[in-house]
Amino acid sequence: MNLTVNGVAHEVESGPLTSLLDVLREELAITSPKAGCEQGGCGACTVLVDGVARRSCLTPVASVQGTEITTVEGLGSPSDLSPLQQAFTHHYAAQCGFCTSGMMLAAQAYIDGGGSDGHEAIQEAIAGHVCRCTGYVKIIDAIAAVARGDEFDLTVTASSAGMVNLGGAV
Amino acid sequence: MKAVGARLPRYDGVAHVTGRTVFVDDVRVPGTLWVKALRSPVHHADITRLDTSAAETMKGVHAVVTWQDVPLLEYGHLSALGIPADEPLLAKDEVRYKGQPIAIVAAEDEETAMAAVAAMKLDLQEKPALFDVRKAFDADAPVVHQWGNWYPHFEAEMDRRQIRKGDIDRAFADADVIVQGVYRPAAIEHVPVETQSCQVVPEANGRLTIYSCTQALYFSLGVVAAHLQVPLNRLKVVGGTVGGGFGGKVDTATETMCCLLAQKSGRPVRWRWTREEEFLCSSTRAPWHMEIADAVTEDGWILGRKMLTLHDSGAYARFSPYGLTKHSFHHTGAYTIPNLHFDGYVVFTNRVPTTAMRGFGVTSVSFATETHVSRIAEVLGVDPWEIRLKNANRIGDTSPNGVAYADPSTVPVVKALADGVGAKLAPNLQAMTPAAREGDLLPEHLVAQIGNPEDH
Numbered sequence: 001m002n003l004t005v006n007g008v009a010h011e012v013e014s015g016p017l018t019s020l021l022d023v024l025r026e027e028l029a030i031t032s033p034k035a036g037c038e039q040g041g042c043g044a045c046t047v048l049v050d051g052v053a054r055r056s057c058l059t060p061v062a063s064v065q066g067t068e069i070t071t072v073e074g075l076g077s078p079s080d081l082s083p084l085q086q087a088f089t090h091h092y093a094a095q096c097g098f099c100t101s102g103m104m105l106a107a108q109a110y111i112d113g114g115g116s117d118g119h120e121a122i123q124e125a126i127a128g129h130v131c132r133c134t135g136y137v138k139i140i141d142a143i144a145a146v147a148r149g150d151e152f153d154l155t156v157t158a159s160s161a162g163m164v165n166l167g168g169a170v
Numbered sequence: 171m172k173a174v175g176a177r178l179p180r181y182d183g184v185a186h187v188t189g190r191t192v193f194v195d196d197v198r199v200p201g202t203l204w205v206k207a208l209r210s211p212v213h214h215a216d217i218t219r220l221d222t223s224a225a226e227t228m229k230g231v232h233a234v235v236t237w238q239d240v241p242l243l244e245y246g247h248l249s250a251l252g253i254p255a256d257e258p259l260l261a262k263d264e265v266r267y268k269g270q271p272i273a274i275v276a277a278e279d280e281e282t283a284m285a286a287v288a289a290m291k292l293d294l295q296e297k298p299a300l301f302d303v304r305k306a307f308d309a310d311a312p313v314v315h316q317w318g319n320w321y322p323h324f325e326a327e328m329d330r331r332q333i334r335k336g337d338i339d340r341a342f343a344d345a346d347v348i349v350q351g352v353y354r355p356a357a358i359e360h361v362p363v364e365t366q367s368c369q370v371v372p373e374a375n376g377r378l379t380i381y382s383c384t385q386a387l388y389f390s391l392g393v394v395a396a397h398l399q400v401p402l403n404r405l406k407v408v409g410g411t412v413g414g415g416f417g418g419k420v421d422t423a424t425e426t427m428c429c430l431l432a433q434k435s436g437r438p439v440r441w442r443w444t445r446e447e448e449f450l451c452s453s454t455r456a457p458w459h460m461e462i463a464d465a466v467t468e469d470g471w472i473l474g475r476k477m478l479t480l481h482d483s484g485a486y487a488r489f490s491p492y493g494l495t496k497h498s499f500h501h502t503g504a505y506t507i508p509n510l511h512f513d514g515y516v517v518f519t520n521r522v523p524t525t526a527m528r529g530f531g532v533t534s535v536s537f538a539t540e541t542h543v544s545r546i547a548e549v550l551g552v553d554p555w556e557i558r559l560k561n562a563n564r565i566g567d568t569s570p571n572g573v574a575y576a577d578p579s580t581v582p583v584v585k586a587l588a589d590g591v592g593a594k595l596a597p598n599l600q601a602m603t604p605a606a607r608e609g610d611l612l613p614e615h616l617v618a619q620i621g622n623p624e625d626h
Contacts, residue, residue, distance in 0.1 A: 032189030098413030
């Protein structure tokens with residue numbers, strides 16, 4: 001079977017009923033989709049299949065033969081963050097980070113579909129994505145910011161230097 | 171104060187949004203085996219037979235581990251603090267909660283590991299189970315634990331946390347009203363989106379590298395070393411990346427068992443609990459049973475408190491003695507009550523062992539106390555803000571365990587709450603500060619309890 005993941009074509013050896021999640025994580029070692037529940041309940045495994053947000057844990061790989069799969073690695077890189085990645089960074093929308101990949105792909109599908117910055121519409125778009133750190137307010141702020149077309153100054157928040165020296169005794 | 175309010179970099183922020191963060195289950199080592207566990211299907215039983223031979227000879231199975239393979243079977247999370255051990259790493263002759271691990275297997279893939287577990291033969295003699303802490307003290311209650319139905323090893327081998335302060339009999343004799351209440355917050359599962367997970371790689375030099383989602387790396391290091399009976403320098407724990415914990419990843423749930431399988435098989439092993447395992451077998455916040463009787467005056471002073479707490483520890487002690495100790499020190503909440511009679515027990519039941527969760531021991535009593543203070547206000551027909559502010563902890567007041575407060579925050583917090591909900595405080599209440607008691611705020615019953623903050 002053939003899959004294109006983040007623009008790279010792959011020949012897949014896993015059986016046809018293997019979940020797309022297992023193919024990505026175990027065969028292709030693309031580990032940003034997470035196995036949070038493997039029952040379609042938490043949203044952490046969400047990827048885009050031809051631009052549509054899908055639960056990869058419930059998707060047999062045979063059903064997505066020949067499609068274009070996008071994971072969060074495909075949105076942008078640390079040196080070239082996509083608008084959504086910039087917004088999640090600026091608004092501190094990731095806490096532990098485990099739900100973040102799935103959350104961002106649901107958000108990307110919402111933005112690509114012309115979603116507005118209305119909080120209720122965004123809540124609807126990320127319904128079924130569990131953030132147990134309960135960072136929903138910041139997540140919704142980040143998605144709304146992209147829908148509005150905000151620009152972000154990331155010189156501090158995305159500093160590649162990592163932790164800054166705050167000066168004095170910390 | 172250079173950090174508060176400032177825009178700071180998250181050291182892991184960019185990695186999170188680009189999918190670069192490597193969580194425990196994202197570590198990829200060639201040749202890694204999958205781990206699965208045989209768990210107790212019942213709440214309480216004697217193990218009459220365990221036969222793992224069919225699993226051991228199954229194609230693709232590399233190691234099976236039972237209690238016989240564990241160098242030190244029982245070790246406690248608080249053993250390093252002198253609290254004796256009570257929990258076997260793998261059940262030996264008795265299972266005390268549904269989901270308790272009995273045997274573990276490492277196999278080529280997840281399906282083979284599951285088949286190996288299914289091939290293990292387990293015979294159980296089921297016994298009556300105990301779920302209600304209130305029944306633990308009954309003469310005919312099932313005996314849950316090797317130490318009896320409640321923890322007996324507090325200092326001086328006391329079987330409870332006990333606080334006696336002031337003159338409780340006089341407080342109740344002087345009271346205008348006795349206000350009683352029973353409070354029972356339920357268990358809560360932490361539900362981290364990342365389930366318990368672990369990988370262990372046996373290194374060529376004999377060390378074990380442990381990739382752990384623990385919140386408490388040095389707990390895990392000590393617990394694994396003790397069970398394995400190896401020096402700490404034989405273990406390297408890689409932690410710090412936790413996909414949600416909230417207290418539930420303080421327990422060393424997976425690391426020791428993965429180490430034993432890695433040692434026995436000589437292969438890297440990997441264990442990721444299913445969501446079902448996380449719900450049924452991982453520890454929870456404890457359920458509590460709290461009975462309060464307060465001796466109060468008509469004008470809203472709390473003279474004394476009698477309190478009984480039953481802390482549901484589940485099948486083993488883990489961190490519960492520590493949680494109950496915190497609870498006892500805080501059992502008057504944010505308020506000063508000078509005369510106290512408190513008894514608290516860590517009660518064993520046939521539930522999954524309970525553990526840390528965000529302020530454990532204290533959240534339960536905060537809930538009970540705040541609800542109870544509102545109930546007192548309702549019974550007396552007194553303004554609930556007034557009761558809170560009169561009885562609020564102030565500088566020099568002493569806690570249930572005799573510590574004099576140097577900087578108590580009850581007064582400003584209560585005032586901010588009133589402001590936040592738009593409640594109009596009377597001028598004398600609005601003028602309050604945490605300053606030491608004097609005048610109307612130092613009635614006779616509060617004089618004797620005052621201490622010197624500088625003594626602590």
